[in-house]
Amino acid sequence: MNNCSRKYDGPIKSKERTSQKILDAVGEIIKEKGYAGLKIKNVAERAKVNRKTLYDCFGNFDNLVETYIKRKDYYMSFRDQADQLVNKYNKESARELVQTLLVGQLENFSTDKEMQKILLWHLSEDNPLLLAINEERERIGGKFMELSIEEFAGTNVDIRLRIGLLIGGIYQLVYNAKKEKGLFCGIDLANKDTLDRLRLTLIQMIGEAFEKGKHP
Template sequence: MAKKTYHGVTNDKERSKQKLVDAVGVIIRTQGYTGLNASNVAKNAGVNRRLINLYFGNLDALVETYVRGKDYWVAASGNAGELMEENKGNDTRQILETLLVNQLDYFFKEEEMQKIVLWQISQRSQIMFEVAEEREKLGAAYFELTDPFFKKTDVDLRAVAGLLVGGIYYMVLHAKSNDSLFCQIDVNSPEGLDRIKNAIGAILKDTFRRAEIANNKN
């Protein structure tokens, strides 16, 4: 009978590494990026802070390990990616509306993503730059589908989408931080969220209609 190999030390190392990675997520959700220091991470993980340097090299590398393991934008897009595959360029307005509404719902519920966006706009870092690049890749795949429809018009769908995404982020962050109205809308209420979703649909409907009119004139 073959002798079993002892994996105790290896398992302990992997458990400690995972505890440290998990601790980064907890701190981001509860304290934001300003709480990410070696002492906080180690205390939350319940391990010696020296293990951060031993296993990851430094704190930045540990944080990068955590962030790279998360796919915020794909998760926020919900089923929009499936719609893009299924439609292959058909009904791109509905795809974008679905994408934006899914982002609104996800961003409203996910405190961690709220903290990540705050981090992006508060501090320049390589990690956050790369997270933003992942978001842009998802957007680029969608705009490739819409470009033929808007190519011969003066309608700037990218600018419209940018304003809508920026509005979603700011209104949600404002509501979560201050619990106050925004343009007399209670974003923290189901009725307020529905008003924003309806406005997204109306803006996109108007945007695509203007492009359709321009295309008919050409």
């Protein structure tokens, strides 16, 4: 009987406990060493399990990494509720949805060191696993984007490009904040007051775009 199927007393089954321990090890390695340290040997040693247990829990190493990233990724957290959110906000309140999503992305990405390194991994090499995850992320985000685009039909406001620039700006500012004296356009995102002002600015810029769409 393997470690993933043995039962223990208590509310959490052995497989769930062991799987979570392995996923935690993945996160610790990414945070400390980046994707270069993400090797099956390192994960097994950090989780204090053998390779057979890791395979019993996740099938193969790619499945393990995919499971970890999907649990951490901001937009993946909406995959089971994307349709409900679109129905909830609908066309008339698309502005509120976009503001909520982008502010949430800023807050999530600015504090999630593992996802910062995973995005750098994605940008630095054409990894099939990361490309597939990105495609799924795009499908989820696309549902929200289509709701916004409807709002701008027949106007000269390209909301897709505006949102893309804002998201790219979030990534750039966060990465610069991690460097020594990491200023970008004089912006110090490591300063809490600056982060608060950035939240407000995101809300203002999105609101201004929607107002321009109404009065082109």
